[in-house]
Amino acid sequence: MVKLSKRLQMIADRVPVGSKVADIGSDHALLPTYLAQQGIIVAAVAGEVNPGPFEAAQKQVLESGLSKIIQVRSGDGLAVIEAGEVNVITIAGMGGSLMASILEAGKSKLPGVQHLILQPNVGEDHVRRWLLANGWKLESETILEEDGKIYEILTAVTADTEERGTLEALYEERLLPGGVTVSKERLQQMGPYLINEAPEVWFMKWESELKKLAMIVDQLKLSTAEASIAKTEQVSQEMHEIKEVLACLQKVKP
Template identity: 60%
Template sequence: MLRLSKRLEMIAEQVPVGSRMADIGSDHALLPSYLAEQGRVSKAVAGEVNLGPYQAAAKQVRDAVLGSIIDVRLGDGLAVIEPGEVDVITIAGMGGALIATILEAGKDKLAGVSMLILQPNVGESFVRMWLLEHDWVLTREQILEEDGKIYEILTAVPAQLTEITNEKVYESRRVGEGIIANEELQLKLGPYLLQQPSSVWFLKWKLELDKLEMIRGQLAHSSLQESRSKEQIIEAEMKQIKEVLACLQKDKASFN
């Protein structure tokens, strides 16, 4: 019986029983193999763009004797599926900008897809923005720490399949006592994660502040005028994040 990482387990838990799924960038086809072993999917496509990972995924499926359920395909992004072929698409372990690019390039393949489960390693805002611009509604956000890394898992459904609206998801709301979180801020920090910030979420943004501080320090040593402009942008971003964290931590402390 296959064992998954906590990250992949959290993704697997969201795949509805009986789904036809496609896992893009399938990493040895671990996720579809696990779901097939559990009897959770009726069909799965494991897509890989490079030959080495494709061969590793094909071997995993052969060794597990799951070839009747899982079809391993070589191709770029959503090119490995046909419109209407799957209900659920998972894309995990890539940058958010790349995930958004894959979705954009293959958006004609999303006909009939009822759920996207996306796990960007970085650049979550690129994914949220793509979903918002293409009438996919974010229904759930999860965050976890595993092996020293922090991951967010974003789940979305087509707007026509839910009563939740993007206007409601991203409506301006008060954060803590003094800050109004507008759409832009929520695209960055996560609308659901902002409403129920966990210790892992706080840690993620403290680490992001450390990265921004390092970049700001590097820019401060540059004599280029362009560096001054970038430094000011980063300082404004850091100020905004610090204010949000301070408000939410104060709110959390008073609640406890």
């Protein structure tokens, strides 16, 4: 039986029983193998564009005796599936910008898909913006630390016609209990649900991000070019707003 990492286990826990799942960028096909072994899914496609991981996925599925349930396919993004073939898509372990571009390029494959379970390594705001722009309802967010790295998992569901008009409400400028106003841009960056919950690991993530932004500002200050000066002001303002949110939420934590 396959044993998953904490990160993959949290993704697996969000897959509904009885699903037909496409795991895009499946690597060794550990996630679909686990889901099949646990009886959670009835069918799966493990998609992989790189030859090495594709072969590793084939070997994993073959040795697990799951070839009738899991099909390993070579291809880029959602090109490995047909429209209507699956009702759940999982994508994990890549940047949010790439993830959004994969979803955008494969929009014709999304009819019939009911759940997107997405774990971007960075650039979560790209994913949130894509979901909002394309009529997907961000249903939940979770954050975890594993082996010194911090990951966010975003789960989205299809929104019906009536719900589409209310999707923007999740990112409407809001006043936090501590008195700080959070903009739409900052909610998309820091997570509308995560800001509400503000778990300790989330604070850890944003303290780390502030250090990275401070290093960017230090580098920008070495240049006197107008573009660098403007960028310095922009990043400094971003840091100020993030610090305000963190300080506000630290005060109201029980």
